[in-house]
Amino acid sequence: MKVFAHRVLLDSAWAKNKTLIIENGEITDIVDGQLDDAIVASGPVVPGLINCHSHAFQRAFAGFSEQGSEGQDSFWTWRKIMYQFLAQISDVEAHIIAKQLYIEMLKAGYTSVAEFHYLHHQQTGEPYPALAQMAKALFDAAQESGIGITMLPVLYQYSGFGEKAPLDGQKRFINTTEQFNQLVTDCYELSKQYNNANVGIAPHSLRATNFAAIEQAVKHVRSLDSKAPIHVHIAEQTQEVDDCIAHSGKRPVQWLCEQLSLDANWCLIHATHITADERKAIIDTGAVAGICPTTEANLGDGVFPTAEFMQEGGTIAIGSDSHISVNAVEEIRWLEYAQRLTRRQRAVLANKAQASVGLNLWQAANRGGALATNKNTGVLAVGKQADLLVLDQQLLGRYAQSDEHLLDSFVFATGEQAITDVMVNGQWVIRDKKHDLETQSHEAFSALLQRLSS
Template sequence: MKLFVKKILLADGWASNQTLTIEQGLITEIAAGESAGAEQAKGVVIPGMVNCHSHAFQRAFAGFSEQGGEGQDSFWTWRKIMYKFLQQLTAQDAQVIATQLYIEMLKMGYTRVAEFHYLHHDIDGNNYPELATMAKAIFNAATASGIGLTLLPVLYRFSGFGAQQATDGQKRFINSVTQFNQLVSDCFALANLQPNCNIGIAPHSLRAVDKSSLQAAVAHVRALDSKAPIHIHIAEQQKEVQDCLAHYGQRPVQWLLDNAELDQHWCLIHATHIDESERQGIIASQAIAGICPTTEANLGDGVFPSDEFLRENGTFAIGSDSHISVNPIEELRWLEYAQRLVKQQRALLTSNEQKSVGLNLWQQAAIGGAQSTNSNTGTLALGKQADLLVLDDSQLRLYAHSDDHLLDSMIFASRENPVLDVMVNGNWVIRDGEHSLTKSSAASFAELLAKLSA
């Protein structure tokens, strides 16, 4: 197909009056002027955003944990609510939730998601006859919605440092290394049958794996794909840092730098509580920081040092994590605003090359997200996958804004969803803000919520 665009954000900057030729999901030509018979985009075109961190099932209880209780509320009290909720979910339920979530992501401008998938077993904690039953639910949801998927099966062995025995609430997550590696192999086989999907792994955290299991899981996935993404929760809460110091005598990120061969295929999720040496170590390793501002704020985790990290040329991606918000614009707004509140300054997350905060954040997050998923996405250029958004620039908050100011206004001044149309891998999945499964998915999701909250 051919798509004519009056204004487009290409890899090398803004361009006007361009025709994209898209074949088998890839951009094969970008030419000046309008080609005969080309479809006309309804607004400004920008690259789609990658969501680097998702726990799909958590979408179903977003908003159910905002009641104060006795004592101090924190991530750890929130986790108890999550465990209780998990006691009810079937594989079919997980598919219903993920389908609804992925449609919501697409509508807001996410075109690919890294699913940090740790719900493996049945309600009683037993293996399904097919190890990848729950993973299949995620694959099916991605296929139905049309979103690109990077599935990250999670290795979860223990409940805490020192190989503490898993709790009853964690029974649906736990695998031996041998069983986990078999699950990963099974998921690779399934991904070969799915459009626009790939596989990595996610050692859950240093709390949940030890050195030997971490190394064994990494070796297995590297044998299957040397570029497979590896994601890990790390240094999200102060308690985790203190527990790691008590057990290993090192801070979490420093231990990981010393005991794992970090490279550009690793994504450190949160990395909230890091010191200067750890920050510089992440950057030197070329690993990505996976930042989830709305979830981190919701859980009271803390603030990642984005200003210093970006000034030192660190690579980052954004994720919606617990899905308290499913909106890349809000994630980027909070990423900047948190720094403004901490530093009591404005317009911090820029670069020497790009003084527009909005443009700088969108471009860097999309490129970092592509790296975090080992996907051919993140920019609009020859040979890249056609994952793109069409923005409604007739909205008053966006109307008549020139180039860089358009994304500044979109992120910091607009409260309407500006996304009109969404293309993933060369296919239109959102048209005029709607998805073909909007009504049926919402009905199934509402029915499930009624059952879960009964």
């Protein structure tokens, strides 16, 4: 396949009048001018965004927890409602929800997703006949939608620090370390049946497991893949930080970095409440900070110190997490806006090398996302996977059009409605803002919501 673009954001900079030559899902060459048999992109071409953090089933839960409780609502009360909701979901429902979500992601600018998957077992808490049955439902949904997936089975064993017994609402998450490692192996073997799929692990959090189990799980997954992604929830809530200090005498990121050998394929999700020393510790290991701005705002988590972290050389990635919003540009926009609100300044996340906030953050999030998923994507360059978006030239034409302003117009002025076409792994999955399966998927999803809410 050949795709000609009048304007294309390459790894180094914007370029004009280039043809991307794509074979077996990969960009094999980029040449000047329009080749005779090339498909002509209708607008500017940019790399698709990598979504570093997803709990797919929570998309069906969006909107069910916004009623409030006289100022007493919090992450922890939200979690109780979420547990009640997920108790109804089987592998069949999980597939319907994930398929709808992944189609929405593609239309919104995501071309790859890291699925932080902890809904493992039957409603009773008993394992399915096949340990990876729920994971298979998500693999199937990704394959059918066309999105790339990094499956992250979650190690979850306790309800709190000190190895507290799991709550009833957590029974579907729980595995022994040995059972978990078997699940990871099963997912790893299963992934070979799918295109554009790989596997890592996700120790849920320091409160939900212990270091002995994490060490064993890391050793096991790295025996399967030496660069397997490893993600963990860390320091999302101040209560979590306080509980960690009470249990260990140390803050979560401090404890994690001292106890384990982190590297660039580790992703610390919601490292919201960290000190300057903890920022430095993350940066020194090369680990990625996974930030989920709309979910962190929706849950009242707090604001990650993005400006300081990036100025000090830290690597970020972006996730949509609970999917209260499925909109790649909104996550980028609110990453910047949160910094503006706390600092009462503008254009905070630009720098001397890149004055455009939109361009700087789009590229930074993709660099980190590629590390956090161990995927050969995130930029448009020879040797990289062909994951790209075609933007709506007519819509963007209402706003600033020069190279230095185009991504800012996309992120801050138009949003996801400016995406016309999406290619993943060399295959068109969105054309003229439509997915082939979106009507069928939407109908199944809507019927499911009616059943779940009745």
